Amino acid sequence: MALSFVGCNDDDLKPTGITTKDDSDDDTNTNTEHTIPTYSDDYSPIASWADRGDWNLANVHDPSVVFDGTYYYMYTTDASYGNAHDGHGHFLYRRSKDLVNWEFRGLAMSETPAWVKDTLNNLRADVGLDPIANPSYGHWAPVVRKVGNKYRMYYSIVVDNFIGNGLFNTLANFDNTWSEHAFIGLMETSDLASNQWEDKGMVVHSVSDKGTDWSRTSYDSDWNGYFYFNAIDPTFQETPEGKQYLIYGSWHSGIACVELDPTTGKPFTYSGVADKGQRIATRVKSGYWSRWQGSEGPEIMYNEETGYYYLFLAYDGLDVPYNTRVCRATNIEGPYYGIDGANVTEGADCFPVITHPYKFNDHTGWVGFAHNAVFQNEETGDWFYASQARLPKDVAGINVSNAIMMGHVRKIRWTQDGWPVVMPERYTNAPDDLIEAEDLVGTWEHITLNYQYAVQQESVSLILNSSNEASGALAGNWSFDSDKNILTIGSTQLCVEREVDWEANPRKVTLIYSGLSDSGVSLWGKKTK
Incomplete structure (x- = not known):
């Protein structure tokens, strides 16, 4: 059943162009019209919901960026410093005309769709489990793409209850079972500015090849994951031939790729494990294959100039070690190879690393720097990388500094050999005067x-x-x-x-x-x- 969502628009909020004219006398400052952002990387003083009009790129996590002909729209995970957005809907979004000044617009989903609970409890009933009356939801990692004359949002909803007893995921409730399914759903709109979305229901859910063996021996040391593919972190790509694919996955056994029916935006068939897709990337850990591996957040794009599909992956934990890798293939279904020629589809570590925790002088530097979007300015041909980056832990004077999640938009350049490299500073549309x-x-x-x-x-x-x-x-x-x-x-x-x-x-x-x-x-x- 299709449901309509009217998201939370903040039309009354002022634009967040917190910038100043560049009046430096440095000899590289030749364009006096260029403005330099002056907002602080520590946005904790303006983190409250009442100050959301000043957020700009504050509280960005797992972004997806799409252009509607006038604005770039950025949609992100339910995450904010101090959970300031709680109670206002799901999937924060903002928009910008220049990729520098971003206007916070609200949230794109007003409430969790009813199909998630219904589908969850139908799956539980099929294996003899009692229904969960009040599931605990996490709303994660939407991706938005223009497909034909509509915009599709593929979004993730994770159910964080134990499979066995159905209770919330805490050590006190642990019953030696894994936590429940995750789901990827689909919403559509013809007008991003309206923020009115029609929900189309489930696309895929987490799938296991273990039947009813959902046992876990330890809450914090057994990593032999129950699910084979984890239905989270979707991304979408349409090939030049018109085929459409959903790529998704987080930890567990790796990254899945499933072909979609272009009419529905969902898989052609959906019954067994094979219908959930084929694995196109996995990670070998310490010389053996693991069902619980630190890779997630796939992003995929096709570069017609090089003829390759590029698969970007987030490696390791998201708080500090998060880093971005990239591999490529001539076929969207793989196999994908790293710059060292190793086969990532078969479990090789993915290289090169294109973002990583780092520190220039005179700043705390950034960590937790991955789960990216890649997009292109259709007019100029320029490519861009967007992701969150976090301040390090225990920065003096900032409470829970590692929870500061600033959105970074950076330009991508391409090497002679056709590999993307991310620029070391955030994009401000600086003057492109001749460099000698x-x-x-x-x-x-x-x-x-x-x-x-x-x-x-x-x-x-x-x-x-x-x-x-x-x-x-x-x-x-x-x-x-x-x-x-x-x-x-x-x-x-x-x-x-x-x-x-x-x-x-x-x-x-x-x-x-x-x-x-x-x-x-x-x-x-x-x-x-």
């Missing part, structure tokens, strides 16, 4: 994004001198291609952009780079002097 070789001469901070679990990679010094010699973090002769904005140091090519130095006080426009080393490790840098 002499502009690069000076002192830089350089970060090598080597993978280390829950460790922030910190910056070291790099000097580019006027004799075209590099020293410090990278050594060798350097040159610059001003037509392609490519800096080459030795054999390493780095994509250069003009962007804001967010760590400077006051913030100012500078030069930044991102690239991959010869061994496929991400390299970030920004000019400081």
